[in-house]
Amino acid sequence: xxxxxxxxxxxxxxxxxxxxxxxxxxxxxxxxxxxxxxxxxxxxxxxxxxxxxxxxxxxxxxxxxxxxxxxxxxxxxxxxxxxxxxxxxxxxxxxxxxxxxxxxxxxxxxxxxxxxxxxxxxxxxxxxxxxxxxxxxxxxxxxxxxxxxxxxxxxxxxxxxxxxxxxxxxxxxxxxxxxxxxxxxxxxxxxxxxxxxxxxxxxxxxxxxxxxxxxxxxxxxxxxxxxxxxxxxxxxx
Amino acid sequence: xxxxxxxxxxxxxxxxxxxxxxxxxxxxxxxxxxxxxxxxxxxxxxxxxxxxxxxxxxxxxxxxxxxxxxxxxxxxxxxxxxxxxxxxxxxxxxxxxxxxxxxxxxxxxxxxxxxxxxxxxxxxxxxxxxxxxxxxxxxxxxxxxxxxxxxxxxxxxxxxxxxxxxxxxxxxxxxxxxxxxxxxxxxxxxxxxxxxxxxxxxxxxxxxxxxxxxxxxxxxxxxxxxxxxxxxxxxxxxxxxxxxxxxxxxxxxxxxxxxxxxxxxxxxxxxxxxxxxxxxxxxxxxxxxxxxxxxxx
Numbered sequence: 148x149x150x151x152x153x154x155x156x157x158x159x160x161x162x163x164x165x166x167x168x169x170x171x172x173x174x175x176x177x178x179x180x181x182x183x184x185x186x187x188x189x190x191x192x193x194x195x196x197x198x199x200x201x202x203x204x205x206x207x208x209x210x211x212x213x214x215x216x217x218x219x220x221x222x223x224x225x226x227x228x229x230x231x232x233x234x235x236x237x238x239x240x241x242x243x244x245x246x247x248x249x250x251x252x253x254x255x256x257x258x259x260x261x262x263x264x265x266x267x268x269x270x271x272x273x274x275x276x277x278x279x280x281x282x283x284x285x286x287x288x289x290x291x292x293x294x295x296x297x298x299x300x301x302x303x304x305x306x307x308x309x310x311x312x313x314x315x316x317x318x319x320x321x322x323x324x325x326x327x328x329x330x331x332x333x334x335x336x337x338x339x340x341x342x343x344x345x346x347x348x349x350x351x352x353x354x355x356x357x358x359x360x361x362x363x364x365x366x367x368x369x370x371x372x373x374x375x376x377x378x379x380x381x382x383x384x
Numbered sequence: 385x386x387x388x389x390x391x392x393x394x395x396x397x398x399x400x401x402x403x404x405x406x407x408x409x410x411x412x413x414x415x416x417x418x419x420x421x422x423x424x425x426x427x428x429x430x431x432x433x434x435x436x437x438x439x440x441x442x443x444x445x446x447x448x449x450x451x452x453x454x455x456x457x458x459x460x461x462x463x464x465x466x467x468x469x470x471x472x473x474x475x476x477x478x479x480x481x482x483x484x485x486x487x488x489x490x491x492x493x494x495x496x497x498x499x500x501x502x503x504x505x506x507x508x509x510x511x512x513x514x515x516x517x518x519x520x521x522x523x524x525x526x527x528x529x530x531x532x533x534x535x536x537x538x539x540x541x542x543x544x545x546x547x548x549x550x551x552x553x554x555x556x557x558x559x560x561x562x563x564x565x566x567x568x569x570x571x572x573x574x575x576x577x578x579x580x581x582x583x584x585x586x587x588x589x590x591x592x593x594x595x596x597x598x599x600x601x602x603x604x605x606x607x608x609x610x611x612x613x614x615x616x617x618x619x620x621x622x623x624x625x626x627x628x629x630x631x632x633x634x635x636x637x638x639x640x641x642x643x644x645x646x647x648x649x650x651x652x653x654x655x656x657x658x659x660x661x662x663x664x665x666x667x668x669x670x671x672x673x674x675x676x677x678x679x680x681x
Contacts, residue, residue, distance in 0.1 A: 197564065199560050199563075199564070218563075219560075219563040219564060220563050220566050220567060220568045220569070223563075223564065223565065223566035224566060228564060228565075229564055231560075231561055231564065235558055235561045237553070237554045237557050237558060237561070237562075238557065238674070239553060239557050239674060240550065240553060240554060240557070244550050244553075244554075247547065247550060248547075248550055248551060248554050248562070248565050248567070249565055251547060251551060251565045251566045251567055252565060252566015252567070253566070296565070300565070300566065
């Protein structure tokens with residue numbers, strides 16, 4: 148049974164249908180990506196999975212249970228979290244407070260110190276800047292904090308929305324290395340990215356999204372070898 | 385010089401009360417984007433609790449916590465009954481709802497309790513003064529200053545050290561992301577109302593201690609002042625609310641004390657003119673909130 152199954156999901160903003168029947172699944176331990184151009188409906192899909200926007204139609208199930216109608220704060224308690232687009236760290240809170248808040252909905256607090264060890268090992272800079280306001284960090288450091296904050300609930304499924312957006316090329320590379328590292332640590336990840344080339348190097352499988360629907364899917368190798376990716380970006384589907 | 389010192393103590397006492405009220409407005413505004421004009425009626429509820437406790441012969445040291453508790457309960461109920469259903473509505477809807485709650489409560493007080501002002505029994509000690517050399521300070525003024533300091537320290541501790549407090553600050557900055565961390569929207573908003581009730585209750589005890597009476601409309605003037613103070617300080621900013629409250633207290637007391645006799649009748653417009661000048665100089669208030677206009681739940 149897949150960890151996450153999304154069936155025929157539709158999302159509407161007023162009269163605009165942003166997601167028009169997306170179906171996908173993520174197996175435990177996999178790193179899966181939703182790839183596609185800006186406005187394809189990738190972020191809306193992630194936001195619907197965590198109930199930040201309502202699913203107009205379709206269903207979402209996690210570990211075999213229907214969670215379509217569950218509110219965001221309850222999904223976190225089941226182990227699904229989203230690291231949102233644009234980082235959105237709490238700039239008026241210190242790094243330590245951001246991390247503390249990250250563990251707010253954590254079901255099992257007995258292993259909380261393990262998560263602190265894990266994030267400080269991944270991001271030693273956050274330990275150094277612990278008492279600094281998050282708003283004073285650089286863009287790359289804020290992205291690290293956003294990911295670290297998401298790791299603090301010990302997620303079973305981590306949704307990453309455009310983690311490389313707006314970062315310097317060098318930092319982008321280290322973010323992709325980090326995602327590969329998290330996968331190696333056994334965290335199941337559903338990644339949304341515009342940077343297709345770099346994503347294809349680290350993912351297990353990918354779904355290509357265009358115009359609010361999945362137009363192709365396959366393993367990283369299959370997607371690399373076909374020209375369907377270029378076609379989707381040029382809108383030739 | 386002595387007059388000046390005396391008036392400064394008065395200004396700190398009054399400003400502190402305004403600061404507590406403005407903080408209550410600001411806390412709710414920061415998480416919900418709504419100015420709760422029924423905040424004043426929380427004060428009235430506290431005031432009537434003090435009055436009834438006095439009639440029943442309850443000792444003052446017990447009636448004060450009861451009065452504060454009544455305001456907290458009333459604030460939480462207000463949120464649950466009136467404001468939760470309109471939480472996702474427009475700002476105008478929420479504002480009108482808060483006026484409606486205020487009006488309904490005022491009418492209930494008028495019909496069920498009394499239309500006129502009622503005396504509140506206070507311990508005699510409150511009306512006495514303490515001498516510091518030649519310098520006399522009323523016990524009620526000292527109590528007001530002391531209570532303000534205690535509340536500010538408590539609030540600072542609560543918002544910085546407790547998980548719920550940190551969650552409130554996070555929710556004020558970015559509510560959807562706070563929910564992603566597992567922060568329950570209902571809990572944070574109910575918590576914000578409970579805190580605002582606590583602040584209104586304390587402010588009410590201080591307010592009633594100066595006047596020894598309650599009436600159905602007693603909450604209107606102080607909440608209006610608190611609203612001015614929170615605009616002056618920067619809407620939604622907690623430090624701003626404190627600064628605005630104290631500044632307004634100083635403006636009012638000094639203009640009453642030091643304006644010449646012939647200008648006394650203009651002291652309110654002169655005070656408000658100072659407020660306008662401050663806002664011309666700093667249109668977003670003294671210490672504006674970084675989160676003004678952010679998305680609320």
